[in-house]
Structures are given as structure tokens and as C-alpha cells.
Amino acid sequence: MRSIWLLLGLALLALSQVQAAEEDLDLSDLDLSDMDENEEEFLRLLEEKAKIKDVERENEIANQLAAVQHNLLNPVVEVDLCETMPCGAGRICQLTNEKPECVCIPDCPEEVDTRRHVCTNTNETWPSDCSVYQQRCWCDIQHEGCRNPDNAHMHIDYYGACHEPRICDGEDLKEFPRRMRDWLFNVMRDLAERDELTEHYMQMELEAETNNSRRWSNAAVWKWCDLDGDTDRSVSRHELFPIRAPLVSLEHCIAPFLESCDSNNDHRITLIEWGACLELDADDLMERCDDVQKAQPHLLG
Template sequence: MKVWIFFVLLVAGHAMAAPEPEVGTNPVQVEVGDFDEAIDVEEETVEDIVDNPCLNYHCKKGKVCEVDEGNTPMCVCQDPSTCPPADAEFEHVCGTDNKTYDSSCHFFATKCALEGTKKGHKLHLDYIGPCKYIETCLDSELNEFPLRMRDWLKNVLVTLYERDEDNNLLTEKQKLRVKKIYENEKRLQAGDHSLDLLAHDFEKNYNMYIFPVHWQFGQLDQHPVDGYLTHTELAPLRAPLIPMEHCTTRFFEECDSDSDKYIALEEWASCFGLKEQDVDKDLII
């Protein structure tokens, strides 16, 4: 977890501040388990499982496995005091209650204890790092955000394609689509481009951006795969970006145009400037 978060912060910061992704990985590759999903448990032998049913029992973040009097495993809220102490500042996380937690473990343990309450329902992981003052996102700045984000997504895919010999970073169908972008002589190379150039390139080479926008939606829509993005599903992308891109929260809030707490593919595509006729669920590979 420590390595992933640090790695993601470096990539997200470099890619959004200056759109030349030195590493070129995708922030959604941060372990989704740290944003509300089941804890991975190593496989054990049958004998081990019989002796301790919790060895192969999965609990969501913030919960741990215990056995009752009948030796039946069950998930209970973890005591925050049992979480390992943070070794570095980047392990801290900020909740939507504007409170800094020592680590994601401390955060989810606290959220679990509030389960079933109004406060617990509203509490989410906001971003990685200690809570800090986030500047107000102006309308003009909000309009600039998708320019950088689109270009970044395109460059992330191109870099994954370049490095994906036997790493299974992309599926074969994804490789075919990215190959067309990679080999296009008109493709704007990664670099520290002006907003005017990014806007011009989007207008002239619009088709190169259609698949990257769909691809990112598919990467996030995982728990469950239902064609909608929730706050939890957005967290792996939002959390590393908010401390460096102060328009991140407002951008995703306004993507939810009908304010139903879910971002549909059509809403997502519209936020990134795609035309309605180019929204294609078949591109979510």
C-alpha cells in the first residue's frame, strides 16, 4: 500500500501539472481495496482453515474477522488502535469530514464504527495526504481541467501500450484501439503544452480522445460493474489528484448533472467534451 500510494502521487502530480507522464501509469491502479473493497487474504491449506476459519474469510476495509462461540467467522469493526502507525506523511488521508486520519486503516475503522448513522453514511475518503486548505475552483479553471485530463488519459494509454509487451497492462482489444492512436502521425506528443494547444488538438484530433475517456470510465466502474460511478469508485482517481488539482472535486460533482450521486457514462463523456453520438458502451472493454 505504501509503495502504491507514493507511486500514484508522483505519477498523478507529474501528469496533471505538466502533461508528460514520465511513468505513464494509471492512478486507478492504486489498490482499490484501500478504498472500500474486500481485503485480500493469502490462500491457506484446508487444515489451516479448519483450525482458523478467519484465514480465508474476506472482510471489507474497516472490518476484521472474528469467530463466534460456534467457530463461525464473522466480520466486525476493527478497533482503530489496532491499526499500524503511519511511517510517513503520505500515508495520512483526509476524510470528507475535513479530519486527517493517520492512515486508510484508521479511516475505515472509524467509518465502520459509524455504520448505520447519518454521519457514517456521509463520511468518505476525500483525498490522500493530510487535510489542507483547497482553493476555490473558479469557472475559468474548471473549463481548463478536462483539457489536461483528456490529454493525460491519452498519454497514459500510449505509455501503457509502449510498455505492455507481456505485462498484460491492456487487453488485446484495448491494444488494437490504442495502436491506432499511437501510430497516428498527427498525435500530439506528451509535453508541457499550453491550454490553447490542448484545446486546438482536441478539436482537430477529436477521435483520438474518444477511447481514452471511455477506457477510464471502465477502469473505475468495478464495484459493481453497472454503468455508473459512485463516490467510492471515483476515489482511486480523485484521492491522488485533489491535493494537486483543486478543481477535481467540483469537476466530478458537476459531472453528476442530475445530482443523483451516480455518474452515468453519458454524464462522464459529456464532462470530457465528447459528443452525444460518440458515447458507446461497447468501448468499455
């Protein structure tokens, strides 16, 4: 009987490197009554080794479950570097050597609807606003796709195909600043009635209603701040589009008027230049501008 147990022990020892045999080993059904101390010690060690293996497996499974739970509670989020890289019109962000940079948009969708055509300040019809912005970008970086270097400062005049422009001169041009001032105030009043102005601008509109000396200056400052989208204390010709587009078909003097506002021809209009075009007191405009800046610093940078 002892020889049988000895052979069994040797067989188990030979299979000690095989994981499956160790995991499936069950000594609870063995009759240990006829074994000597050495054999019992041998089997005890085997049983302890099996228990240690079970504990190791349990710990491994527990660690795997903990890792899965950690990943569920703390998912790894891939950061898109281009999400924090603002690009202007006609440009898109792309990664170059793992660094984000703005490049000219490579392709514009083909527009078959003629209503999507746009007319630029050069009275040239383009198939879409995307094609205008792309062309401007190409000319800005001197790309081979640039048709004319002057297109770097091209901007959209209005939507639709270009029509024969009417000439603005004489009394029409002379009277336009007054019409423009009135139009700005009426728009400001309309937005106030619809409760679409900020609290500070609402106060400015109320002041303009009750104080004729503030009527035009308040409206002029409000619109200039509204157009200054990038808050750099000047308005680009591109930023003038919200004024130019809705008026160009109604006021044939709007285009030459806005062009004349850029007195130094740097393609930007300062508040002083804006006031001069509207024939307003520059000191009064600056005072109004300072009030806006104090009330809402984010509007004017």
C-alpha cells in the same frame, strides 16, 4: 510325568485371560512324547489360540499403518470460512455462530508517522486510512463511534495532512474537462508504450492515435472501466481515489470536477455521467463500452 503336564495345562488355562502370558507362550521346546491324546489336543488348542492372537495383532498393526498412510496422503484440511467471505474497506470477517460475517474493524494500528496521515473530501485530517474506513463503516451501521452521519460517505482525498484548498471557479472550472480528457489520453498512451495495457485496450489506444474522433472517448472508456473495480457498471467515490489522489495537489479543480460528475448525488458515477462531465457524446461512449464488454466481459460484469 503325566501329572506334571496336567498341572502345566491347568496353569496355562488359568492364565488364558492374561495377554502377556499368551503372547510369550512358546510350545516348540516342550517334549510331547509322553503325553496322551487328550493332553496333546489341549496343547494343540492352546497353540492355535496363540497363533490366532498373533494374526489378530498383525492385522491390527497393518490397519494402523494403513490409517497412518491414508492420513499422510489425504490430510484433513480445515476450511476457513472467512477466506471465501470478501469484506470491503474498514471491515473484517469473523465467525458468528459458525457463520462468517463482515464487521467493522475494531481497532486500527496507531500511526506515529505523519506521512501516513490522510486528508478526506471534507478537508479533515485523519491519522490513517484505516481510521477513515473504520469511521465510514461505523457510520454506515449507526455505531456509537460514528462522529457524523455524513461520514458514511467520506472518502480519502489524498495522503498527508490537509492543506488550504484552492478555489476552483470561472475559467479554471470551465477548462478543466478538456485538461482532464488530455490527461486521460496521455496516461493511456504512456501505459501503451510501456506495454501495460491489455490487448483490447492496446487496440483502443492505437485507434485513438490514428483517429482523432476516438481519442478522448476511447481514453474515457478505458479509465472508467479501469476504475470500476467491482464491475457493477458504476464507479463509487471510493473507486475514484486512483484518479483523485495523484492529481489533487496539481489540479485544484479535480475535487469539484469529480463531485459534479455525480449529477444525482447517489455517490456513484455511471458511464453516462462520466461522459457528461468530460463533455463527450454519450452514444459514442456506450458504443465503446459495448465493444469492451464483448471483448472482455469480466471487466464490466
